Amino acid sequence: MSDDSGRRRPQGGFYPRDLTWHPPAFTPGYKTSVLRAPQKALVALDSTLSETTGPAFGHDALGPLDDDLVHNFARSGESAIGERIVVHGRLVDENGRGVAGALIEVWQANAGGRYRHRKDGYLAPLDGNFGGCGRTITGPDGRYAFRTIRPGPYPWPNGPNDWRPSHIHFSVFGDGFAQRLITQMYFEGDPLIPRCPIVRTIADPAAVAQLVAALDMAETLPMDALAYKFDIVLRGRRSTPFENRREGN
Amino acid sequence: MVQPLDRLRETPSQTAGPYVHIGLTPNLCGIAGVYPRDLGASLVNEDTRGARIAIAGRVLDGTGTPLKDALLELWQADANGLYPAPGEPRGRADPHFAGWGRAAVDAQSGEYRFETIKPGRVPFPDGRPMAPHVTVWIVARGINLGLSTRMYFADEEAANAEDPVLARIEHRHRVATLIAPRDGDTYRFDIHLQGERETVFFDI
Numbered sequence: 001m002s003d004d005s006g007r008r009r010p011q012g013g014f015y016p017r018d019l020t021w022h023p024p025a026f027t028p029g030y031k032t033s034v035l036r037a038p039q040k041a042l043v044a045l046d047s048t049l050s051e052t053t054g055p056a057f058g059h060d061a062l063g064p065l066d067d068d069l070v071h072n073f074a075r076s077g078e079s080a081i082g083e084r085i086v087v088h089g090r091l092v093d094e095n096g097r098g099v100a101g102a103l104i105e106v107w108q109a110n111a112g113g114r115y116r117h118r119k120d121g122y123l124a125p126l127d128g129n130f131g132g133c134g135r136t137i138t139g140p141d142g143r144y145a146f147r148t149i150r151p152g153p154y155p156w157p158n159g160p161n162d163w164r165p166s167h168i169h170f171s172v173f174g175d176g177f178a179q180r181l182i183t184q185m186y187f188e189g190d191p192l193i194p195r196c197p198i199v200r201t202i203a204d205p206a207a208v209a210q211l212v213a214a215l216d217m218a219e220t221l222p223m224d225a226l227a228y229k230f231d232i233v234l235r236g237r238r239s240t241p242f243e244n245r246r247e248g249n
Numbered sequence: 250m251v252q253p254l255d256r257l258r259e260t261p262s263q264t265a266g267p268y269v270h271i272g273l274t275p276n277l278c279g280i281a282g283v284y285p286r287d288l289g290a291s292l293v294n295e296d297t298r299g300a301r302i303a304i305a306g307r308v309l310d311g312t313g314t315p316l317k318d319a320l321l322e323l324w325q326a327d328a329n330g331l332y333p334a335p336g337e338p339r340g341r342a343d344p345h346f347a348g349w350g351r352a353a354v355d356a357q358s359g360e361y362r363f364e365t366i367k368p369g370r371v372p373f374p375d376g377r378p379m380a381p382h383v384t385v386w387i388v389a390r391g392i393n394l395g396l397s398t399r400m401y402f403a404d405e406e407a408a409n410a411e412d413p414v415l416a417r418i419e420h421r422h423r424v425a426t427l428i429a430p431r432d433g434d435t436y437r438f439d440i441h442l443q444g445e446r447e448t449v450f451f452d453i
C-alpha cells in the first residue's frame with residue numbers, strides 16, 4: 001500500500017480531535033483571540049476523501065540549505081549570530097507510526113528576538129545573516145532535523161509586560177489535510193514558558209509539556225551546536241476501514 | 250486491570266502568530282533568495298484541464314474588520330473529482346493540477362485570491378456524490394487552532410441541495426455562509442469569524 005513516492009496509502013478515517021487538549025478559540029488572556037474566535041460550535045464531519053487526502057511534497061522541491069537557517073540567508077562564508085543548535089525529532093501519528101515524506105516548515109526570530117518582518121518594530125537589531133525560515137521533509141521513519149540558532153525571547157503588546165519565551169514556529173503536513181497543524185516549540189528550562197499568555201491558552205500542563213523540546217546532549221555536534229529533541233504527533237487513522245475493504249487490502 | 254491503549258496524544262496547536270509569512274510565504278514578505286518561489290503560489294498551469302475560476306474574499310473579525318494578517322490554504326479535487334494525492338484510491342488526477350494552494354491576504358486590503366479550476370464531484374464515504382467544493386483552512390494571529398471550512402458554488406443549486414455534508418448543518422440558515430456567489434469567473438467567499446453571519450467551521 002505505497003505509491004512511487006514511498007508514502008503509505010491512507011487507510012481509514014481520522015480519530016476525532018480531542019479539542020480539550022488544544023487551546024479553545026476564545027482565550028481572553030490572549031487578547032487578539034477575543035474578536036477572532038468563532039462563537040458557534042464546530043460542526044462535526046466524518047472524514048471524507050476531502051479530509052483524508054492531502055498534498056504531497058517531493059524532496060526535489062527543496063534546496064540544499066533549506067534545513068540550515070544558520071546559513072540559508074547568510075552571505076557566503078558567514079553565518080547567523082547566536083547559540084548554534086540542531087533541532088531534531090520524529091513526526092509520528094497517534095499510533096506511534098512514523099509519518100514519512102511530510103513537509104515541515106519553521107520560522108523564528110533571530111538571537112535578539114527580532115523577526116525579519118515589516119510588522120516587527122522591536123528595538124533589537126536585525127541580523128544581516130539571518131532570514132528566519134527553513135523547511136525539511138521527513139525521512140522514511142518520520143525523522144527530521146534542521147540547524148538553526150536559538151531564537152531570543154521578545155516583548156509583545158498584549159498585557160502591560162508580556163514576553164514570549166524562546167520559540168520556533170512549526171507548520172506540519174501529514175498525509176491527510178485534516179492533520180494540518182501549526183504549533184510552536186519551546187525550550188526546556190525557559191522560565192518564560194509558564195508566564196506566556198499564548199502558552200497559557202492550553203489548559204492541560206501535560207499538553208504544554210508536549211511543546212517543550214528537551215536538551216539532547218547525545219545529539220549535539222561537538223564543538224559546533226547543542227541539540228534539542230522535538231517529537232511531533234499528528235492525528236492517527238483508524239486501521240480498519242471496513243466500509244471500503246477490498247480484496248488484497 | 251486492562252491492557253493500555255498505548256495511544257499518543259496529538260501535539261497541541263499554537264497560533265500561527267503575526268509573522269507566519271516568514272515561514273510560509275517568505276518571498277512575499279521580502280525574504281528573497283532562500284526559496285526560489287513560495288509554495289502553493291499557483292494551483293494551475295496552462296495545461297490544466299477544467300473551467301478556470303478565481304476564488305476571492307476576505308476574513309472578517311467580530312467587528313466586521315478584514316484581517317490583514319490571515320493566511321489561507323485551499324485543497325480541492327481536479328475537474329474530474331480526483332485528488333492529486335498519494336491517498337487518492339480512485340485513479341490518477343490531472344498531473345497539471347496541484348490541488349493545493351496557499352495565499353496570504355493582502356496586507357492593505359485584506360483580500361485573498363486563488364486562481365484555480367472548478368472541482369468535480371467527490372463521493373461521500375457511502376458513495377453519494379458530494380457537491381463540488383473546496384476545503385479551506387485559515388490561520389492567523391489570534392486563531393488558536395486552524396479553522397477548517399468548505400466553500401460551495403452558488404451555481405450548483407441542485408448538487409448543493411443533495412450534499413450530505415451541507416445536510417449535516419442543523420441550523421439551515423447557516424448553510425448560506427458556505428455558498429459563494431458567482432461574479433463572472435470569480436466566486437466570492439468572505440469568511441466571518443464571528444457575528445450574525447459567522448461562517449460554519451467544521452471539526453473534521
Ligand SMILES: [Fe+3]
Pocket residue numbers: 109164167169266268
Ligand atoms: Fe513568534
